[in-house]
Amino acid sequence: MNIVPAAITASRGAPRGRTTRRDLLLLMGGAFAVLASGCSVPGILAPAGPAAAFPPPGGERIDELGHVLSRCSFGIAPGERAEAGALGIDAWLERQLEPAAIDDDACERLARGFSVLGEPAGELYEYKKEVVARELAQSTLMRAVHSRRQLYEVMVSFWSDHFNIDLSKADCAWLKAADERDVARAHALGRFPDLLRASALSPAMLWYLDGRENRRASPDDRPNENYARELLELHTLGVHGGYSQRDVMEVARCLSGWTVRDRSRFRKGMVEFIPTAHDDGEKLVLGQRIAAGGGAGDLDRVLAIVCAHPSTARHIATKLCRRFIAEDPPAAAVDAVAGAFTASSGDVRAVMRALFACPSFRAEEPELRALRGAKLKRPFHYLASMLRATDAVTDASRQLLDHLAALGQVPFRFPTPDGYPDTAAAWKDGLLWRWKLAAALAANRIPGTRIDADDLLRRAGGADGLARHLLGRAPDPAERRALDAAGPSRALVLLLSSPAFQRC
Amino acid sequence: MDPTTIAHPGSSIGRTLVVVFLRGGADGLSLVPPVGDDDYHRARPRIAVSAKEGVALDHRFALHPCLAALEPAFHEGCLAVVPACGSDDDTRSHFEAQDLMEHGSRTIAGGWIGRWLRRSSHGESAALSALALGSEVPESLRSAPSATVLRSLDDLALDVDAPPRAAMAELYAGDDMLAASARDALSAVERMGRLRADAYRPERGAVYADEAFASGLRQIAQLVKAEVGVQAATIDLFGWDSHFLQATLIEPQMRILASGLAAFAADLGPRLATTSVVVMSEFGRRVHENSALGTDHGRGGALFVLGGGVRGGVHGTWPGLADGSLDGPGDVAVANDYRDVLAPVLARHGGGADAAFPGRAFADFAI
Numbered sequence: 001m002n003i004v005p006a007a008i009t010a011s012r013g014a015p016r017g018r019t020t021r022r023d024l025l026l027l028m029g030g031a032f033a034v035l036a037s038g039c040s041v042p043g044i045l046a047p048a049g050p051a052a053a054f055p056p057p058g059g060e061r062i063d064e065l066g067h068v069l070s071r072c073s074f075g076i077a078p079g080e081r082a083e084a085g086a087l088g089i090d091a092w093l094e095r096q097l098e099p100a101a102i103d104d105d106a107c108e109r110l111a112r113g114f115s116v117l118g119e120p121a122g123e124l125y126e127y128k129k130e131v132v133a134r135e136l137a138q139s140t141l142m143r144a145v146h147s148r149r150q151l152y153e154v155m156v157s158f159w160s161d162h163f164n165i166d167l168s169k170a171d172c173a174w175l176k177a178a179d180e181r182d183v184a185r186a187h188a189l190g191r192f193p194d195l196l197r198a199s200a201l202s203p204a205m206l207w208y209l210d211g212r213e214n215r216r217a218s219p220d221d222r223p224n225e226n227y228a229r230e231l232l233e234l235h236t237l238g239v240h241g242g243y244s245q246r247d248v249m250e251v252a253r254c255l256s257g258w259t260v261r262d263r264s265r266f267r268k269g270m271v272e273f274i275p276t277a278h279d280d281g282e283k284l285v286l287g288q289r290i291a292a293g294g295g296a297g298d299l300d301r302v303l304a305i306v307c308a309h310p311s312t313a314r315h316i317a318t319k320l321c322r323r324f325i326a327e328d329p330p331a332a333a334v335d336a337v338a339g340a341f342t343a344s345s346g347d348v349r350a351v352m353r354a355l356f357a358c359p360s361f362r363a364e365e366p367e368l369r370a371l372r373g374a375k376l377k378r379p380f381h382y383l384a385s386m387l388r389a390t391d392a393v394t395d396a397s398r399q400l401l402d403h404l405a406a407l408g409q410v411p412f413r414f415p416t417p418d419g420y421p422d423t424a425a426a427w428k429d430g431l432l433w434r435w436k437l438a439a440a441l442a443a444n445r446i447p448g449t450r451i452d453a454d455d456l457l458r459r460a461g462g463a464d465g466l467a468r469h470l471l472g473r474a475p476d477p478a479e480r481r482a483l484d485a486a487g488p489s490r491a492l493v494l495l496l497s498s499p500a501f502q503r504c
Numbered sequence: 505m506d507p508t509t510i511a512h513p514g515s516s517i518g519r520t521l522v523v524v525f526l527r528g529g530a531d532g533l534s535l536v537p538p539v540g541d542d543d544y545h546r547a548r549p550r551i552a553v554s555a556k557e558g559v560a561l562d563h564r565f566a567l568h569p570c571l572a573a574l575e576p577a578f579h580e581g582c583l584a585v586v587p588a589c590g591s592d593d594d595t596r597s598h599f600e601a602q603d604l605m606e607h608g609s610r611t612i613a614g615g616w617i618g619r620w621l622r623r624s625s626h627g628e629s630a631a632l633s634a635l636a637l638g639s640e641v642p643e644s645l646r647s648a649p650s651a652t653v654l655r656s657l658d659d660l661a662l663d664v665d666a667p668p669r670a671a672m673a674e675l676y677a678g679d680d681m682l683a684a685s686a687r688d689a690l691s692a693v694e695r696m697g698r699l700r701a702d703a704y705r706p707e708r709g710a711v712y713a714d715e716a717f718a719s720g721l722r723q724i725a726q727l728v729k730a731e732v733g734v735q736a737a738t739i740d741l742f743g744w745d746s747h748f749l750q751a752t753l754i755e756p757q758m759r760i761l762a763s764g765l766a767a768f769a770a771d772l773g774p775r776l777a778t779t780s781v782v783v784m785s786e787f788g789r790r791v792h793e794n795s796a797l798g799t800d801h802g803r804g805g806a807l808f809v810l811g812g813g814v815r816g817g818v819h820g821t822w823p824g825l826a827d828g829s830l831d832g833p834g835d836v837a838v839a840n841d842y843r844d845v846l847a848p849v850l851a852r853h854g855g856g857a858d859a860a861f862p863g864r865a866f867a868d869f870a871i
Contacts, residue, residue: 128599129599129603130599166613166614166647168607168613168614168615168643168646168647169607169611169612169613169614170610170611172613208613210611374681376681376682398640402640402641402653405641405650405651405652405653406650406651406652406653407650408649408650408651413646413647414647415613415614415618415619415622415646415647416613424681428681428682428685429685429688429689430650431676431682431685431686431689432662432689432692432693433650433652435662435666435667435672435689436659436662436663436666438666439662439663439665439666439667440663442665443663443665445663445665478674478675478677478678479675481674482667482671482672482674482675485668485670485671485674486667486668486671490665490667490668493665493666493667494667494671494675497666497667497672497675498675499675499676499679499681499682499686502682503681
C-alpha cells in the first residue's frame with residue numbers, strides 16, 4: 001500500500017482555508033503538472049504571492065532571542081524570529097507552553113496524510129509493519145519541520161527518548177505508533193505522573209520491556225524484572241537514585257499480572273490485568289509498605305511512590321537541563337528545575353517555566369554567553385533545522401530517512417531503553433554524512449524535497465542576510481574567508497555545512 | 505576517527521563480514537542438491553538435479569551446475585556448505601521470516617549484525633564501519649552505530665556541489681568541539697577520492713559481470729583492499745521465490761551468485777582469509793515439486809560461508825528427506841540453526857556471537 005503524504009511548503013502561518021487531504025493530493029497532481037511546464041503555482045507549493053522578505057539577526061553574536069528560539073525548536077524558519085521578537089521572548093515561551101492555543105491546522109492536515117497513525121492500537125495490526133513504522137518516522141519528521149508548536153514537538157522528542165521504545169522489537173512496530181500518540185504526545189506538557197502511567201500501561205512498552213511476561217501464576221514463577229528495573233533506573237529515580245536490587249524485585253511483584261494481548265488473540269493489543277497472574281502479597285518499595293490484596297491498585301501505589309521520590313525530580317531535571325541548557329548543566333539550574341518538579345508534583349509546564357527562568361538558559365550574562373551555540377544538534381535536529389531554515393518543501397521520503405540512517409538517528413530505532421544519547425561525543429563523528437546531506441539538499445538532489453535557494457537569498461536581503469539567518473549572527477572572519485573562497489553559488493551549502501550550523 | 509582507526513576499527517582488526525541475503529526463499533535442494541539421496545529424486549521427478557549434472561561435493565551432496573564457478577573455492581577448502589539450515593521459527597511468510605532471521609529472534613530489538621557491531625565498536629560510530637550495498641538499510645543492520653546505504657562507491661566522495669575541501673578545513677580548524685572530527689572526515693574523503701569506482705582494476709584476472717550484484721561485490725572488494733574500516737557489508741540478491749517454472753527463475757540467479765562470489769574470491773586473493781562471506785536466505789522450499797514445476801515455501805535451506813578462515817566442506821546434520829523426517833507440510837527439517845553456524849564465524853571476527861544473538865546457548869558448530 002502506498003500512502004503518499006501531501007507535500008506542502010514549510011512556511012508557517014499562511015492560511016489556506018479548509019482543504020482535505022484528497023483535495024491537496026488532487027491539487028498536488030496539478031501542481032506537479034504545471035511545475036513540469038515551468039510555471040509556479042501560488043498557494044500550493046509556495047505561499048500565496050511572493051514569499052515575504054524577513055529580517056535576519058543583526059548582531060555580531062547570537063542574541064537572546066536567537067538562542068532561546070534555537071533551543072526551544074527544531075530550527076528557526078524565515079520570518080519566525082521577527083514574529084517571536086514582536087511578541088517578546090517571555091510571551092513567546094508562554095504561548096509555546098500552551099500548544100493547544102496555537103493554530104496548527106496546516107501541520108495537522110499534513111499529519112493526517114499518515115492515516116494509519118490515527119488507528120487504535122489493535123487496529124494498527126491491520127497494516128503492514130513496515131508501513132506503520134515508516135509512516136510514524138515520516139510523520140514525526142513532518143511535524144518537527146512544519147508544526148508551529150515547536151516547543152511541544154521538542155518536548156515530545158524528549159519524552160520519546162526518555163521512554164524509548166525500539167520498534168524493531170517484536171510487536172512494537174505496530175504498537176509504537178499508538179505509544180507515541182498516547183504517551184509522549186498526549187502528555188508532553190502535562191503532568192509527569194500521567195505521562196509515566198500512560199507509559200507503564202502502553203501496549204508497546206509492555207512488549208518492549210517484557211512487562212507482558214511479568215506474571216506469578218504459580219509460586220514457582222519468578223517476576224520478570226526488566227520493566228521494573230528500567231522504570232527505576234531510566235524513567236524515574238536514575239541509576240544512582242538510591243534504590244536496591246530488592247526494590248527492583250518488589251516493583252516487579254507489584255506490576256505482575258499486567259499484560260497485553262498478542263496477535264493470536266481476540267482484541268489484540270489490548271492491555272489487561274490478570275488477577276490470577278498478580279503477586280498479591282505484601283511488598284516493600286523504597287521503604288514504603290504496600291499492603292497485601294492491592295491487586296491492580298499496586299501499580300498506582302508504585303507509580304505514586306516513584307514520582308514523589310526526590311531522585312526522580314533530580315533525574316528529570318538533569319536531563320531537561322542537559323537538553324535545554326548544556327551537556328554539563330550548572331548545578332543551580334538543576335536545583336531550581338528539580339525544586340519546581342517537586343513543588344508542582346511533576347507539572348511539566350511549571351518545570352519548564354522554572355527552567356526558562358534560569359540565567360544559564362538565557363545565557364545573557366557575559367560569563368554565560370559561551371553557552372550560546374555550544375550544543376551539537378543531533379542528526380534529526382540538524383536535518384529538521386535545515387528544512388526549516390530553507391523553507392523546504394518535503395514529503396519526508398524514504399531517501400530523506402536514509403540520510404538519517406547514515407547519521408545514525410532514524411526515529412524510534414535506538415536499540416536500548418536509554419534512548420538516543422544527548423551528548424556531543426556520540427554524534428560528532430558523523431560530519432561527512434552531514435555535509436553530504438547538506439549538499440544533497442542544497443542541490444535539490446533528494447527526491448520529494450525541494451528548496452528555492454534563489455528566493456531564500458532574495459528574502460534574506462542578499463548574501464550577508466543569508467549568512468546571518470543561518471549562523472544566527474554576522475559571519476566571523478574565518479567564515480567570511482570561506483564564503484569568499486566558495487563563491488556565491490556555494491554559499492548556502494557552505495553555511496549549512498558550517499560548524500556553527502551544526503550547533504544550537 | 506583518525507587514520508589509524510580508519511584502518512583498524514574496534515577489535516576486529518582489518519576483518520570484514522559480508523552478508524549476502526538471497527531474498528524470496530532460495531531452494532536449498534537446488535543450490536546443494538542431495539543427489540545421492542533417493543528420496544530427493546522421488547520427491548522431484550521432473551526438477552531434480554541428477555548426480556551426473558551436479559558438481560559432486562561428497563557422497564551425497566553436489567552443487568547445482570549453475571554454481572559450478574564455486575567448485576574451485578570448495579576444493580581449495582575455503583567454502584563451507586551447510587544444508588538443512590534455517591531458524592527455529594516455522595513461519596513461512598517471506599516478510600516475517602526475513603525479519604526474524606535478520607533480528608535474530610522475535611523478542612530482541614535491533615538486527616544481529618547491528619548489535620554485533622555496536623558491541624565491537626563500543627557504541628562509537630566510525631563513518632564506514634557498516635555499509636548496505638543497494639537502496640536501503642536491511643533489518644540486520646538496525647542498531648548499528650551507523651549504517652550507510654551505498655548505491656555506488658562514488659557516494660563516499662564529497663559531492664561536486666559540496667563546499668571545497670579547503671574551505672571546509674578552514675571553517676572547522678578553529679572549532680573546539682568539531683575540529684578533530686572534521687579533519688578525520690576530510691582525510692577519509694581524500695582517501696576515498698583515490699578509489700573512484702570506474703578506475704578500479706580487479707586483481708588476479710577476476711572478472712565481475714556487468715550487473716548489480718557483481719558490481720556491488722566489486723565495490724566491497726575495493727573497500728576491503730583500501731582498508732577504510734568496513735567491518736560489515738550487506739548485499740541482497742532477489743528473485744528466489746520459485747513457485748512456478750523454478751529452473752527458469754533461479755538458474756540465472758545461481759549463475760549471478762556463483763560468478764559474483766568467484767570473482768570476489770579471486771580478486772581478494774590473500775585477503776579472503778580475513779573476509780568472511782555468508783550467503784543465507786529466509787527459508788528453503790517444499791521438498792516435493794508442485795504441479796507448476798516449482799516449489800512452495802518451506803523450512804530448511806542452504807547456508808554458505810566463503811573465506812574468513814572457515815573450514816571448507818559440507819557441514820552439519822542432514823535430517824534426510826524420508827516422509828517421517830520432514831517438517832510441517834513436507835519441508836526439509838531445520839537440523840542446523842543459522843545462529844549456531846554463524847557463532848564461530850563471528851568469533852573469528854572478534855566481538856563475540858553473544859552480542860549478535862544475546863541469550864542463545866550456542867550448539868557447537870565446527871566450521
